[in-house]
Each structure stands twice: as C-alpha cells, then as structure tokens.
Amino acid sequence: MKALQYRTIGSAPEVVEIETPEPGPGQVRLKVTAAGVCHSDDFIMSLPEEHYVYALPQTLGHEGAGTVDKLGDGVAHLELGTSVAVYGPWGCGRCYECSKGSENYCTNAHEFGIRPPGLGSPGSMAEYMIVDSARHLVPLGDLDPVKNVSLTDAGLTPYHAIKGSLDKLHAGSTCVVIGVGGLGHVAVQLLRAMTPATVVALDISEEKLNLATDVGAQYTFPSEPGAVATVRDLTRGEGVNVVFDFVANQATMDLGHAMMRPQGDQVLVGVGAGVLPVGLTTGAMESAIRSPYWGSRPELIEVLDLARTSGINVHTEVYSLDNAPEAYAKLHRNEIMGRAVVVP
Template structure:
C-alpha cells in the first residue's frame, strides 16, 4: 500500500509498504481522509528542539477511516462503520486516564507521531482510540476534527475557561485559529482575530470575529475591542506572538499557548506577577471532548473549513503549507 513516511529530518517520502495487520486490541481502518497538520512540518523539518521521533514512521495523526478488520479481543467496533482516531489515546489505567485527562497519559504512543499514522491507505489503531462519526459529518471534517477542532476547543473551553461575553484574542487564524474563532464566537465571546494575511483575516470575519486585524498594525496597549481582553490564545507560538499575547492580555487574564513556532520565548515576569497573568499550556484534547466536537459539527455549530486532495500530492501540500499558502486545513484522501 502507499504511505507517506518520515525517514529522518528533511527526508519525507511517499513509498510502498505492506498493509498492516491488527494485533490484539487493535482495529484495521481503511483511511478515508487524513488531515495535514503544521505539527507534521515540525517533525519533517526538525523543529521540535530535539524531541525524539522514531523513524521510519508513517505520519498523519488526524484520521477518519472505515473499520475493516478487528484484532483479537476487540468488541463494540462495527465493521463498515466510520470512526475517527483519538491521536493521544492513553493506557486507560493511569491517574490521567482515570480522571478523564487522557491527553496527558504518560504511557501514550501518539498515533502518527510515535506509531504509524494515517498518511496511508490503511492504518491499525487501538480500539479504544476510536470514536464513531455522526452520519452528517463528512470524512474530511471528521479527520480535522480530531486535532484542528479538538485542540482549539480544549484550549479555549477547558484550559482557557472561556466565559460568554468576555473579550478573546486569537493570534493566528490558520487551520486551528479559524476554528477557534468559530468556537469562541459560538460560546458567546467577543473575538479579536489577529494574523498577517488579509485573506485569513477576511475568513475570520466571515466566521464570527468582531474585529480582524493585521497584528503588525495593532497597538497592543490599546486593543480595539469594547471590553478588556481577558483571554488570549496563541496558535502561532513564535517569540513575537508570545510577547504580543502578554502585551494584549488584561490584568488578571489568561494566556493559552498552543502553537509551537519556537521552543522558547520571552516572559514579562513583572507583568505576569504584578497583574496575576496566568500563562497556560494546552495540549490536544481528551477523547470525551472529541465526541463533543463531532456533535457540534453535526449540529452545524462549528463548520471546519477543509479542502481535500489526493494522498499522492502530499509532498506538494507539505511545501504549500510551509509556505503559508493554505488558508485553513487540507485533508489527504488515499
């Protein structure tokens, strides 16, 4: 079968490999769509500050597929039904999994990052990673829901504790940030969207942002909302955007860091201490939140923008994503 494999830094190729066989507790999926994520670029181009990635490895952690074979001991999974894959699936037994924070499981082998993922015709995954897809949600929407929507939901609602009526700034309105604009607006926030590309800013306006501005033209000391910005979500994560987030947030506010544009960054220590600014990290989301996100999409409350392209074109779309030429999200179809 065809698979897009990582062989080491700057070595990412579409190759032929054997179709996997599900082991005990696993399910074989025929991949129907796999979302292309900026995190994949960080892996391919060695931008994770030395974080160990096994090689060779089939990338792709946003997966929607059809169950075609059950491994020994698997129950409750219907052959022929569509499922999405919860990428950071946990062990089910540790304190994080038992408390519902399975995205933090220390025993997890993240699908598409630590074990083979969905840039292929078939993939095997643990049965407990699967969440059924509602009939009204498309393959491509379902695939990107597993990260591009789930991560934004978790960052704003769970980590950021978004409240109706508060001022929220979203820095970076690409694949995740545009979904964040929709989510924040749907839950009653007044949203300031920031980016440096006018087309993305126009999409943010169309998806609920009260104001959308080029961040280079913004005076962070005087943000243009009619209320304090008490929550800032940074979906870029460069040194510049981390600084901007700290300049924007109001006294007593929260900053949620999501993007991985740099592994370090400035900290305005006096501001954080004197104004009690909470700087919070946010990672992916939980399996239960994924089910919630799929329901929100099924009910039309969130409509992730996603375009589909053949898996054979993945190298082209990796380069286009790296060049900033992708407005929202791309899903590859085998």
C-alpha cells in the same frame, strides 16, 4: 499499500509502497477515508537529527478517519464498516488521567513508549492504519470524514484550550485569537458557538483575516506591534480577558502579553517557544499563562456533536495520497487556507 512517509532527516516526505498491516490482539485496522495535514508534521520534519525523537521511516498523519476493516483478537462490540474518527493522543488507559479520558496527559505514555499515530506510531497517511485500542475510535455517524477529520486535532485542540478559560469568557468579555490558520479559524467558530465573548482575530495574512471574518470574528487586525494599542482601544483601555495564541513564537507571545487585562489568561497553543516575564510587577495582575495539549476523549465526542448541531466546520483543501507531498510543501510555505486533507 501506499503510504506517505518521512524517511530521511531534512528531506520531503515520500509516497511509498509498504506492507498492509495486520491488527494484533486488541487492535483495529481501519481503511482510511481521510487524513489531515498539520503544522505539527512540518515542525517535526524541520527538526535537526540531534533533536528528532520519532521513528524513521515515519508514516505521517495524526488526524485520521476511516471505516473499521479488521478486528484483532479480543476486540468486541465494534462492527466492520463503521465510520470512525481516531482519537490521537494515546495513553496507557490505566493511570488516573486516562481513567478520566484525558489520555493527552497520560502519566505513563513516555515511560511505556506510547506514541500518537503519525507522531511515533504509524499514522493515517496510508490506505490502512492500525489503531492500538478500540477505545481510541469515536463514531462519526453521518458526518463526512473528509470535511470533519481535522476536528480530531484542529477542532479538539482549540476546544480544550477554550474550555480551560470558559469562566473568563462571559458577556462583555473580549478574547483574541492570534494566528487564523488550521486551528485558529476553528477556534473562532468555537468561541462564537460556546461563549458570548467578542472575538478579535490577528494574523499576518490578509487572506486569513478575511477567512476569520467569514467564520465569525467580529474584528480582525494585522498581527503587528501596533495591534496592541488598537485592541486596547477596542476594550476601552482595559485589555483582553483571554488571548489564544496559535503561533506562540516570541513576537506573538510578546503581543499577547501586552494586551492582557488583570486576571486574564494567555493561552499558548502553537508549537513555537519563547520567554515571558512573570511576577507581580511584570504584567497584568493575577493573569495566568497556560500551555494546553490536544484534548480528552470526551471532548472529542463533544466537538463532533458541535459539528452536527452548531455548524462547526473546517475550511479544507483536498489532495490525493499521490499528491500529499505537495500539500506538505504548500503547508511549509504557509499557503494552506484552513486545513489540507488527504484522501487515499
């Protein structure tokens, strides 16, 4: 079968022919119908050799959808041909967090060497993929897999981040979304669907700010130091209740920190890193900084239900598997609007 693999540190991913995998006991093989391209993939492919901890070669793709193609021994109550989405942050299935469906916070995954697809385990950028357990499959029903596959991360991750701050997103509140890319433009839609808060979007790209307006942001401003005064003026000097930072580098973290109001949340969702001052006299009083990761299995079901009932959707650019390297090249150049989706 064809697969897109990262094979050499520092090189672009390649389309190669590999053996079609067979499901082992408890596993499920999917015929892949869609796979999402994510900045996390670009991030891991930018790591130097001393910091790279994933498999090589690595079949990419942690956002996946497909039809059930073959069942391993012991798998029951799952019909062949069923259209499903793949829940990506796999866990052990036995610890306390996993028992709640919060496998994104599995306490045994590192010890047991459990890796998400495309981030250690073979991913969805292939004609077929193996899913380690049927519990990691969520029925898509009548949802188009190409239009909705990215909700498994680009929808689930902001949804989980927003749920952690729902109590602060009340009527009269204001929130800021920094970075209106693959996850950020979905976050704007989720915030409008789930809360009465006023949504402000910041980005360095005018094109992405236009997209933010199209999907529901009430205000958009360039992501630059002057945005602090602009947003504070918008909130009558009080600052914002919640900042959702989908970049999370030092510049955006400083920007968000300067906008916070007392008892606000600064939610760092992007894969960047930086340093923020903490303490009673270093920022807004009783404010909190959180770094949520992905989301739970029940939350993925909720996100897909929102896609059915509230029109949550991902702006997509579609590529064939043969053209998938170009999708990653455009992602690296920050030229993707919304999300790129690969259809084998």
